[in-house]
Amino acid sequence: MNVRTLILAILNFCEASGYEIKKMSSEGSFSYFVDISYGSIYPTLARLEAEGMVAGRVESHAGKPDRRIYSITERGRAELVRGLSQPPQKDIFKSEFLLQAINAPLVGPDVMAAALAARIANLEAEIAMLDGIIADCDHPATLWVANYGKRIMTTDLHYLKAHRNDLVAIAGQAAGAPQAAE
Amino acid sequence: MNVRTLILAILNFCEASGYEIKKMSSEGSFSYFVDISYGSIYPTLARLEAEGMVAGRVESHAGKPDRRIYSITERGRAELVRGLSQPPQKDIFKSEFLLQAINAPLVGPDVMAAALAARIANLEAEIAMLDGIIADCDHPATLWVANYGKRIMTTDLHYLKAHRNDLVAIAGQAAGAPQAAE
DNA sequence: TAGGCCATGTAACCGGTTACATGATTAG
DNA sequence: CTAATCATGTAACCGGTTACATGGCCTA
Numbered sequence: 001m002n003v004r005t006l007i008l009a010i011l012n013f014c015e016a017s018g019y020e021i022k023k024m025s026s027e028g029s030f031s032y033f034v035d036i037s038y039g040s041i042y043p044t045l046a047r048l049e050a051e052g053m054v055a056g057r058v059e060s061h062a063g064k065p066d067r068r069i070y071s072i073t074e075r076g077r078a079e080l081v082r083g084l085s086q087p088p089q090k091d092i093f094k095s096e097f098l099l100q101a102i103n104a105p106l107v108g109p110d111v112m113a114a115a116l117a118a119r120i121a122n123l124e125a126e127i128a129m130l131d132g133i134i135a136d137c138d139h140p141a142t143l144w145v146a147n148y149g150k151r152i153m154t155t156d157l158h159y160l161k162a163h164r165n166d167l168v169a170i171a172g173q174a175a176g177a178p179q180a181a182e
Numbered sequence: 183m184n185v186r187t188l189i190l191a192i193l194n195f196c197e198a199s200g201y202e203i204k205k206m207s208s209e210g211s212f213s214y215f216v217d218i219s220y221g222s223i224y225p226t227l228a229r230l231e232a233e234g235m236v237a238g239r240v241e242s243h244a245g246k247p248d249r250r251i252y253s254i255t256e257r258g259r260a261e262l263v264r265g266l267s268q269p270p271q272k273d274i275f276k277s278e279f280l281l282q283a284i285n286a287p288l289v290g291p292d293v294m295a296a297a298l299a300a301r302i303a304n305l306e307a308e309i310a311m312l313d314g315i316i317a318d319c320d321h322p323a324t325l326w327v328a329n330y331g332k333r334i335m336t337t338d339l340h341y342l343k344a345h346r347n348d349l350v351a352i353a354g355q356a357a358g359a360p361q362a363a364e
Numbered sequence: 365t366a367g368g369c370c371a372t373g374t375a376a377c378c379g380g381t382t383a384c385a386t387g388a389t390t391a392g
Numbered sequence: 393c394t395a396a397t398c399a400t401g402t403a404a405c406c407g408g409t410t411a412c413a414t415g416g417c418c419t420a
Contacts, residue, residue: 009284009285017371019371033276038409039373043373043374048385062323064370064397065370065416067370077288080287084288084293087300091277093274093276094275096270099183099187099188099286100270104322104326105321105322105403118269122272123189140352141283141285141349145283147281147345148341148345151341163329166326167326185379200401218380224379225401245390246399249398249400
């Protein structure tokens with residue numbers, strides 16, 4: 001899942017500028033599995049154009065900076081299919097929250113409670129975003145993914161709310177006596 | 183969640199060699215959120231030792247290569263607490279499967295069905311691993327995380343099984359007619 | 365008039381992986 | 393005899409981020 005394929009996938013939905021791609025990847029319907037930086041978007045876009053995978057055109061709007069709008073080409077779409085068709089590698093899931101949770105006794109109940117609260121808030125925000133997609137969007141595949149994501153996040157949220165106190169209690173177990181000495 | 187903190191976290195559970203750390207991170211109870219490579223483990227371990235965060239000793243077993251066993255020091259534990267205590271950044275979730283799913287019409291029903299099957303198999307394997315941890319382990323925080331993970335993965339699995347056909351159908355919608363022309 | 369948003373781009377850096385080098389022991 | 397497992401380590405590479413440079417327009 002390199003930036004290259006990701007950008008092609010986004011451009012296969014709609015043409016966009018580098019700036020818009022950034023926004024889609026950090027706020028829009030792609031945000032729940034990526035967040036690309038400008039520093040990788042613009043060079044990749046330039047390279048994709050040089051390879052004929054995307055076509056760029058400049059659009060001028062009065063009172064706004066010029067925008068380079070890119071759209072995917074036939075070659076780009078073929079490349080995207082190639083990229084998507086090879087068996088997907090395992091999902092990568094990196095959770096600092098889980099690392100904290102596994103070390104609950106070490107971080108203590110206060111930090112743990114704060115982390116739980118942050119995660120719950122985060123999940124609620126993300127579910128709200130998915131609700132927005134589910135309401136607005138009529139693209140079947142996107143809807144399928146949004147509903148799938150919502151289902152999992154909802155379960156996650158319920159579980160956290162039901163068991164947060166257990167984890168805080170575990171974190172409190174060793175409070176003040178920070179593990180055996182060296 | 184850099185390798186540094188991760189290694190300290192692992193060593194806070196038990197002392198281990200670089201080789202064992204690798205195994206824990208790619209098979210053991212840490213594997214469901216990381217997989218570190220030797221190329222980052224050994225240099226990091228050396229650096230941590232130079233900084234006094236971990237202490238290494240050489241152990242010889244007849245008929246086996248020498249092993250450098252590392253254990254965390256007080257300083258290392260303090261460093262770990264510091265690393266864990268700052269508010270965790272958002273979970274990173276990168277899923278090639280989801281990227282395929284969102285582009286289901288493009289990849290076609292066969293590839294989509296294969297991806298679904300792979301993901302289902304993967305989830306089943308991971309749930310089995312979690313069951314192992316839940317049965318064996320008596321560390322409360324680890325158990326909490328394992329049960330949490332199991333709950334989510336189980337929901338995930340059920341949802342996938344119940345809705346896989348829908349996604350394959352969506353992927354079949356555009357089969358043979360690969361999108362509008364340029 | 366200060367700060368935020370729009371908009372594009374580059375250069376330096378960095379965290380990490382891949383691939384390689386080495387070598388003994390054990391299981392098939 | 394071959395392959396796998398145990399075990400440590402290095403060097404080259406690479407994908408990506410951070411921080412910087414630039415500048416006009418709009419809002420508070």
